[in-house]
Amino acid sequence: MSGAKKSLLLHLGLIAILFALGFLLPVYHQGNLARILVLATYAIGYNVLFGYTGLLSLGHAMFFSAGMYGLGLAMHHGGVPAVPAFVIGVIASALLSAAVAVLALRTLGVAFMIVTLMFAQAGFLTILYFGAWTRGDEGFVLPQAVREVAGLDLTDPMTRYMTALLLFSAALLVTARMMQMRFGNVLVAVRENEERTTMLGYDVFKHKFVAVVISGTLSGAAGAAYGLLFGYVGATFASVQYSIFPLLWVLLGGAGTTIGPLVGAFFTFYLIDYASSLTSAYMLIVGLVLVLLILFARAGIMGEVRKRWAGWLP
Amino acid sequence: MTLLETRGLTRHFGGLTAVDTVDFQLPAGQVHALIGPNGAGKSTFVGMVAGRIPASAGEVWFDGADVTDLPAHARIRLGMAYTFQITAVYARLSLFDNVALALRQRSEPDVLAALDRVGLADRSAQIAGDLAYGHQRLLEIAMGIAQQPRLLILDEPTQGLAESEIEGFNALISRLRAETTILLIEHNMDVVMALADVITVLDAGRVLASGTPEAIRADAAVQEVYLGAGHAQA
Amino acid sequence: MDFGPYLLLASLEGAVGASVLALTALGLSLVFGVMRVVNVAHGEFFMLGAVIAWFVASQIGGQPALGFVAALIIAPLVVGGLAIVADRLVLKRVAYNPEATIVATIGMLYIIQQAALMTYGPDARPVEPPFNSRIAIPWFEFGEEGFEIYYPWGLSTTSYKLFVIAAAVVMLLGIWALLSRSKLGLLMRATQLDRETARAFGIPVERVYSLVFGFGAGLAALAAVLIVPIQQAHYLMGGDPLLLSFIVVILGGLGSLRGTLVAALLIGMSDGIISVFFSPTLAKIIATMLVALVLVFRPQGLFGKKAL
Numbered sequence: 142m143s144g145a146k147k148s149l150l151l152h153l154g155l156i157a158i159l160f161a162l163g164f165l166l167p168v169y170h171q172g173n174l175a176r177i178l179v180l181a182t183y184a185i186g187y188n189v190l191f192g193y194t195g196l197l198s199l200g201h202a203m204f205f206s207a208g209m210y211g212l213g214l215a216m217h218h219g220g221v222p223a224v225p226a227f228v229i230g231v232i233a234s235a236l237l238s239a240a241v242a243v244l245a246l247r248t249l250g251v252a253f254m255i256v257t258l259m260f261a262q263a264g265f266l267t268i269l270y271f272g273a274w275t276r277g278d279e280g281f282v283l284p285q286a287v288r289e290v291a292g293l294d295l296t297d298p299m300t301r302y303m304t305a306l307l308l309f310s311a312a313l314l315v316t317a318r319m320m321q322m323r324f325g326n327v328l329v330a331v332r333e334n335e336e337r338t339t340m341l342g343y344d345v346f347k348h349k350f351v352a353v354v355i356s357g358t359l360s361g362a363a364g365a366a367y368g369l370l371f372g373y374v375g376a377t378f379a380s381v382q383y384s385i386f387p388l389l390w391v392l393l394g395g396a397g398t399t400i401g402p403l404v405g406a407f408f409t410f411y412l413i414d415y416a417s418s419l420t421s422a423y424m425l426i427v428g429l430v431l432v433l434l435i436l437f438a439r440a441g442i443m444g445e446v447r448k449r450w451a452g453w454l455p
Numbered sequence: 456m457t458l459l460e461t462r463g464l465t466r467h468f469g470g471l472t473a474v475d476t477v478d479f480q481l482p483a484g485q486v487h488a489l490i491g492p493n494g495a496g497k498s499t500f501v502g503m504v505a506g507r508i509p510a511s512a513g514e515v516w517f518d519g520a521d522v523t524d525l526p527a528h529a530r531i532r533l534g535m536a537y538t539f540q541i542t543a544v545y546a547r548l549s550l551f552d553n554v555a556l557a558l559r560q561r562s563e564p565d566v567l568a569a570l571d572r573v574g575l576a577d578r579s580a581q582i583a584g585d586l587a588y589g590h591q592r593l594l595e596i597a598m599g600i601a602q603q604p605r606l607l608i609l610d611e612p613t614q615g616l617a618e619s620e621i622e623g624f625n626a627l628i629s630r631l632r633a634e635t636t637i638l639l640i641e642h643n644m645d646v647v648m649a650l651a652d653v654i655t656v657l658d659a660g661r662v663l664a665s666g667t668p669e670a671i672r673a674d675a676a677v678q679e680v681y682l683g684a685g686h687a688q689a
Numbered sequence: 690m691d692f693g694p695y696l697l698l699a700s701l702e703g704a705v706g707a708s709v710l711a712l713t714a715l716g717l718s719l720v721f722g723v724m725r726v727v728n729v730a731h732g733e734f735f736m737l738g739a740v741i742a743w744f745v746a747s748q749i750g751g752q753p754a755l756g757f758v759a760a761l762i763i764a765p766l767v768v769g770g771l772a773i774v775a776d777r778l779v780l781k782r783v784a785y786n787p788e789a790t791i792v793a794t795i796g797m798l799y800i801i802q803q804a805a806l807m808t809y810g811p812d813a814r815p816v817e818p819p820f821n822s823r824i825a826i827p828w829f830e831f832g833e834e835g836f837e838i839y840y841p842w843g844l845s846t847t848s849y850k851l852f853v854i855a856a857a858v859v860m861l862l863g864i865w866a867l868l869s870r871s872k873l874g875l876l877m878r879a880t881q882l883d884r885e886t887a888r889a890f891g892i893p894v895e896r897v898y899s900l901v902f903g904f905g906a907g908l909a910a911l912a913a914v915l916i917v918p919i920q921q922a923h924y925l926m927g928g929d930p931l932l933l934s935f936i937v938v939i940l941g942g943l944g945s946l947r948g949t950l951v952a953a954l955l956i957g958m959s960d961g962i963i964s965v966f967f968s969p970t971l972a973k974i975i976a977t978m979l980v981a982l983v984l985v986f987r988p989q990g991l992f993g994k995k996a997l
């Protein structure tokens with residue numbers, strides 16, 4: 142069986158399992174998994190830039206929150222219904238990604254990391270500064286009444302779960318397909334040896350630019366979905382923490398693999414869930430895992446699987 | 456026809472002038488060797504031709520068009536191919552993936568045919584970084600040839616190769632001369648004398664002499680610079 | 690208070706901030722400059738200094754001056770030692786690879802910060818300054834009888850704040866002397882200029898790195914001990930110093946001691962003044978955007994010669 146066919150089967154199989162879990166899981170875990178699926182979409186977006194293109198951003202929270210606030214402000218202040226608000230959120234994050242890309246891509250390596258971090262911090266602070274509209278740290282709730290699409294109540298656990306699964310599946314299949322196409326191959330080439338790629342005739346800047354926009358837009362879609370499905374918009378999602386999380390999820394799950402983001406988000410969610418029942422200092426776990434990963438297991442879980450057993454793993 | 460031309464091409468690095476107003480002409484179909492002592496500016500010159508290094512002054516003309524302001528990737532698209540002094544292949548990708556990137560498509564027959572020209576077709580699934588150094592160089596040349604370039608630029612292609620591999624390289628270049636124009640930087644005088652139609656000698660950023668191998672071998676100024684031209688320098 | 694005295698007050702507060710910032714940023718700059726790595730946990734070393742100072746002061750009790758002096762010695766040493774351990778255990782193992790180091794120091798940030806939360810707790814606690822008398826500052830104006838000096842109500846500083854400024858100046862001079870005159874300073878500068886050549890000359894580069902990392906952390910801790918009688922110790926207090934140090938180092942340019950000092954003065958003063966006249970949030974927004982844009986358009990900073 143060809144690599145592409147195996148890959149498609151793997152992804153469809155995974156989606157089928159997740160679909161089944163929607164009916165099998167008790168409500169508490171079903172709700173958790175819905176959250177995980179949306180966050181995994183965020184991680185997939187981050188993986189496009191970090192795992193495939195090799196650019197480490199420390200500011201992705203600005204894209205996630207651009208989507209979230211685009212949707213949230215439109216619904217809260219403008220009374221815009223769910224679907225158009227979602228589109229607004231996605232467009233907001235796409236525009237922001239393009240603007241950031243134009244500036245940040247003039248830098249490389251460590252400078253790129255710091256520039257993205259700084260832009261994201263400025264974004265976070267701006268949300269606080271305009272607290273009159275954004276309600277700052279406190280945030281605001283999106284009432285149940287507005288969270289419905291075509292008569293379907295998104296607060297209903299099953300509807301919410303399936304919507305999250307729909308979002309995740311779309312992101313998974315689209316990025317998987319993209320990486321099989323020439324554009325995806327060139328992204329990997331840019332990651333592996335940028336100058337060599339230029340000297341093979343590829344416009345590296347253009348490829349990086351598109352990668353940033355795709356990555357930021359996926360992240361923004363996840364942010365908008367998170368606000369819509371879980372009903373809360375707040376500045377926390379624009380803070381540094383939410384830029385570190387996708388890095389952790391992707392590193393843990395396996396950078397540059399299609400399933401890694403989900404695996405990483407899943408494990409981190411339950412790890413923190415467990416840790417926060419023990420102590421309020423649960424972020425300690427995050428720190429510890431990051432250090433251990435970077436020291437001993439940079440390929441992450443699916444990365445190790447690919448290295449040792451399943452070289453065909455996408 | 457003149458395929459490549461530089462006019463007054465110059466490069467400064469701070470206070471140092473690495474390449475000093477070089478006028479250069481390369482007719483289509485020629486195999487042209489660029490030689491000179493270390494630090495003469497050969498790699499810098501060739502880097503400016505390909506667009507890797509921006510010129511401080513002067514012009515680069517390719518196939519009748521001024522490409523001085525064109526970025527490197529655009530010049531490659533116009534028909535240049537470039538191999539690095541220190542081999543630059545995708546070490547973590549397979550030979551197949553390497554050549555596919557050079558070909559810009561992944562059709563198996565085409566990729567294998569390109570690998571076959573350097574005798575590496577049977578190893579297409581291997582990871583490039585696992586190859587012996589000499590074979591990695593061959594892979595890089597295969598990637599260059601795969602682009603079917605008008606101008607193939609080779610920066611010290613035989614450096615690090617064993618004697619037998621150098622013979623293979625000479626044979627490969629001889630087969631290629633019908634298809635493409637070749638500009639190569641070399642230190643190995645045997646290779647230069649065997650392959651080159653014309654040799655240009657650079658010293659301290661300027662053209663010292665330019666002519667047929669026999670003329671260069673007899674040139675007194677070149678002999679002085681090299682303290683005995685014609686000896687192999689590997 | 691009128692504008693003039695108000696500005697003077699803001700400037701004095703800014704000068705205190707700038708002094709502490711200069712020390713903190715210098716620590717980060719040395720690590721940047723010699724080791725070529727970004728230490729995102731630098732702010733947490735600062736916080737640790739403050740927390741340890743509180744701990745030492747509360748253990749010693751009695752005269753606040755005693756506890757303060759003890760903290761001034763103990764905190765930098767402890768934090769510096771911890772940093773050296775972190776360098777040996779983690780940074781050395783990733784061979785100081787720039788991206789891996791940043792991720793590792795992010796991890797260290799959370800470990801240190803949350804460990805402080807678990808042990809020290811979420812509260813902010815004060816440390817008594819060794820001395821703290823109020824000093825009124827005169828202001829002048831041209832009144833009916835010509836030039837007059839008076840003391841506007843509210844325009845004052847404290848002896849301790851003046852001490853902080855003086856102490857910082859003394860320490861900075863001392864460090865400058867250390868870097869430019871001593872053998873250790875020479876080793877550090879040599880390693881910064883060319884790592885490979887330094888190694889070829891027999892300089893124990895790895896040991897210099899550990900020392901520099903420890904020294905940088907110790908400087909941050911020292912700065913924190915100076916500021917904690919004014920500010921209070923809190924487990925989240927590392928964030929602002931980190932951001933401001935970043936700004937200073939990036940604006941001032943890599944490996945430029947003078948650049949770091951000038952930038953610290955600029956940033957410290959303007960942060961103080963903007964915070965007083967406008968809002969602290971706005972000051973921070975301007976600051977973060979400034980760092981980003983400098984990195985994008987002028988990576989060598991305002992004074993430096995080499996880029997990140």
